[in-house]
Amino acid sequence: MDAARLDGFLADRDAWQTTQxxxxxxxxTVGTRSAMLILREAYYGTRRFDDFTRRVGITEAVAAARxxxxxxxGLFERRPYKEPGQRTRYEYVLTEKGRDLLxxxxxxxxxxxxxxxxxxxxxxxxxxxxTGDPVRVxxxxxxxxxxxxxxxxxxxxxxxQARRAMxxxxxxx
Amino acid sequence: MDAARLDGFLADRDAWQTTQxxxxxxxxTVGTRSAMLILREAYYGTRRFDDFTRRVGITEAVAAARxxxxxxxGLFERRPYKEPGQRTRYEYVLTEKGRDLLxxxxxxxxxxxxxxxxxxxxxxxxxxxxTGDPVRVxxxxxxxxxxxxxxxxxxxxxxxQARRAMxxxxxxx
DNA sequence: GGCCTGACTATGCCGCGAGCAAGTCACTTA
DNA sequence: TAAGTGACTTGCTCGCGGCATAGTCAGGCC
Numbered sequence: 001m002d003a004a005r006l007d008g009f010l011a012d013r014d015a016w017q018t019t020q021x022x023x024x025x026x027x028x029t030v031g032t033r034s035a036m037l038i039l040r041e042a043y044y045g046t047r048r049f050d051d052f053t054r055r056v057g058i059t060e061a062v063a064a065a066r067x068x069x070x071x072x073x074g075l076f077e078r079r080p081y082k083e084p085g086q087r088t089r090y091e092y093v094l095t096e097k098g099r100d101l102l103x104x105x106x107x108x109x110x111x112x113x114x115x116x117x118x119x120x121x122x123x124x125x126x127x128x129x130x131t132g133d134p135v136r137v138x139x140x141x142x143x144x145x146x147x148x149x150x151x152x153x154x155x156x157x158x159x160x161q162a163r164r165a166m167x168x169x170x171x172x173x
Numbered sequence: 174m175d176a177a178r179l180d181g182f183l184a185d186r187d188a189w190q191t192t193q194x195x196x197x198x199x200x201x202t203v204g205t206r207s208a209m210l211i212l213r214e215a216y217y218g219t220r221r222f223d224d225f226t227r228r229v230g231i232t233e234a235v236a237a238a239r240x241x242x243x244x245x246x247g248l249f250e251r252r253p254y255k256e257p258g259q260r261t262r263y264e265y266v267l268t269e270k271g272r273d274l275l276x277x278x279x280x281x282x283x284x285x286x287x288x289x290x291x292x293x294x295x296x297x298x299x300x301x302x303x304t305g306d307p308v309r310v311x312x313x314x315x316x317x318x319x320x321x322x323x324x325x326x327x328x329x330x331x332x333x334q335a336r337r338a339m340x341x342x343x344x345x346x
Numbered sequence: 347g348g349c350c351t352g353a354c355t356a357t358g359c360c361g362c363g364a365g366c367a368a369g370t371c372a373c374t375t376a
Numbered sequence: 377t378a379a380g381t382g383a384c385t386t387g388c389t390c391g392c393g394g395c396a397t398a399g400t401c402a403g404g405c406c
Contacts, residue, residue, distance in 0.1 A: 140308065
């Protein structure tokens, strides 16, 4: 089987359902194109409103909405700053929560580079600035990169909780 | 600065624009909630139409549309199979292109586990089935995990190409 | 006092993702 | 031959992401 290995009662895929799936929750909070691209810009060092709109190539309305949401969610911090001879303005600075999405964004880039650029190849390369080595996003344990087939999925909940969740899910229909 | 380091002419963020951004392209192809969750199910071993709809918790219409798109994009292969006493049916099997999205999906899971589950914590854990060690998604070079601040971004195109792309982009307005 | 600029907000529109409900179609089984 | 089943399709509505255009608002500059 070309898939992960499911531990214990997880193996019976009809006996449980992920009602609290982190992937679904994550997609609900940052699953839009504009959110990902705003994060990309932030990783490149962008902090100001109109730099985001211009460099991402979205309208001001969309940038304002997205920055408001991402700030409310705690991925950005709205911080006042003042340049001499300018009035106080606000910049959007990445928090740890925002910075922690880096693997997601770079994994998307890595996949797009490989499959969606045709002959052209990746427009931008990434290297470790300290060692000069190329940088990749990897699914790995301490010792090595782990292929899908050797990935074990274990529950952090009991079979009983899973059954209860199933019943609730079907009751909600 | 709390950001990646931009190489050479990339440092002037107003002198270039990513018209071919892999992240944007990737979001355009697999940037929906349902696509990510269908991939999650595929990683858990699901292959059949109604298993996808039931386990992801989406309608048949959405499942059909998404599987059609993902198959057209080459993330799934539609393969006939026949169980004894059943007519021929089709199953959706991950291709390499589909499997290569694993880092994206697991990076989303990792982030959601950390920030969106509250007290509860991650519903599912991941381990290396061969060594038993915990599994994480990392941005890394050969020797080590690379933090954002030590990530160097280099162009795979010339400054002249960047300028031309900029002119085209502004001309299109 | 009027102009400019950066940072938004407001309004109107379109298209798509998603849900619900019902229908279709090719078989298999009783 | 009729009923059942798995795998879809069709038709509808809703809501949201995104674009475009226009307006607002605070403060510095001349």
